[in-house]
Amino acid sequence: MSMSVVNAKTYISRVIGGANSSQIQDLAGEALLRGYSDWGTERDWEFLLKDTSLTTRVSNCNCTTLQGLVSAPTTGAFDFVNVGQGVTVQSGETVTLPAGTVVTVITRGSDGVVLTITLSQNFGGTDDTSVVLIFSADIPLVVGVNDYALPNDFGRFYTCRELVDPRTLVFRRQRLFDRLYPDQTLQGLPLEYTTYNPYSPATQNFGETRLKFDVIPSAVGTIRLRYYRKFITTGTNVDMPDDLLYKFLDYCRSVMLDLKRAQDDPTGYRKAQISSLNRAGEQDEEVTEDNDIDNCLKSQMDMYYRYYED
Numbered sequence: 001m002s003m004s005v006v007n008a009k010t011y012i013s014r015v016i017g018g019a020n021s022s023q024i025q026d027l028a029g030e031a032l033l034r035g036y037s038d039w040g041t042e043r044d045w046e047f048l049l050k051d052t053s054l055t056t057r058v059s060n061c062n063c064t065t066l067q068g069l070v071s072a073p074t075t076g077a078f079d080f081v082n083v084g085q086g087v088t089v090q091s092g093e094t095v096t097l098p099a100g101t102v103v104t105v106i107t108r109g110s111d112g113v114v115l116t117i118t119l120s121q122n123f124g125g126t127d128d129t130s131v132v133l134i135f136s137a138d139i140p141l142v143v144g145v146n147d148y149a150l151p152n153d154f155g156r157f158y159t160c161r162e163l164v165d166p167r168t169l170v171f172r173r174q175r176l177f178d179r180l181y182p183d184q185t186l187q188g189l190p191l192e193y194t195t196y197n198p199y200s201p202a203t204q205n206f207g208e209t210r211l212k213f214d215v216i217p218s219a220v221g222t223i224r225l226r227y228y229r230k231f232i233t234t235g236t237n238v239d240m241p242d243d244l245l246y247k248f249l250d251y252c253r254s255v256m257l258d259l260k261r262a263q264d265d266p267t268g269y270r271k272a273q274i275s276s277l278n279r280a281g282e283q284d285e286e287v288t289e290d291n292d293i294d295n296c297l298k299s300q301m302d303m304y305y306r307y308y309e310d
Helices: 005-016 022-042 174-180 242-261 266-286 293-297
Strands: 049-051 056-063 069-071 087-089 103-108 114-119 128-135 139-141 154-162 167-171 192-196 210-213 221-229
Touching: 005 022, 005 242, 022 242, 056 069, 154 192, 174 192
Parallel strands: 167 192
Antiparallel strands: 049 221, 056 128, 069 114, 087 128, 103 114, 139 221, 154 167, 154 221, 192 210
16 A cells, blocks of 8 residues: 555645646645655654664675775765675676675764775686676674774664674663773773764764764674654655555645644644654653663672673
8 A cells, every 4th residue: 555755745735725837836746855854753662673684784885806895886885894894796797706695894984874895805707887786784893993884774772692702782862982991992891881982973974974883892793773764754655554554644734734824823833843852852852762761770790691701
């Protein structure tokens, strides 16, 4: 029962009798985007849950033989890539890559967006300007590195697990790390994680929210994230499951009505926007539901899986 965005805008605009008006259709598109924003700040939706267990494909890469340097084909296309991540070439391409090729260097621009990646081995075969590169699943832990990119569609954390030395990590805020660890250059076994961003999200394509740990990893490993993805606001179809589709579209209709009524009742409209602002603030404060009260009340030594390398 999925619905195209074109049909969705028609459905939304009918609430004020504007299905045949291009101007009202544009307003319906704005209401649709507002709907995504409001639903996203209202709660973390189960249907947005996913993890990093699948490979990621990047199309239209310009790959030159006897070289291992690749530029991002579009702004932000490589922002999810981490050092140590495996890379292969899609079957049927004219270029080749030896087995076991991984990313060794990531070069960022002044705004934090990844400009180029360097591979551990060079391309073979013949040059191709539209190669599909396949990046391995999950996030490789690298010894001495405490800065890891998150998926481009990352919204909010759900859980974080280490697969090689199996354990589930606990979310903490950076404030706690700053209080507990005066020396943040120490290496050890990561047991807690947080978000990290050296740049302002407003200056970048995908926000560049990154992953870091309580201590710098002292051993290789593999991190699997389960997370809530962002709504797909630029797709062909409305990004909503069938059982919620019309509830969502009717909410977008209410946004259209509010905009129409704002001219006659600006005070009521302002009250609604203040309420929306408060909800956004509450979501920003919580960060992730993985920061649950039970774990926060326990000290690190009280947790049954707490242990460090000597």
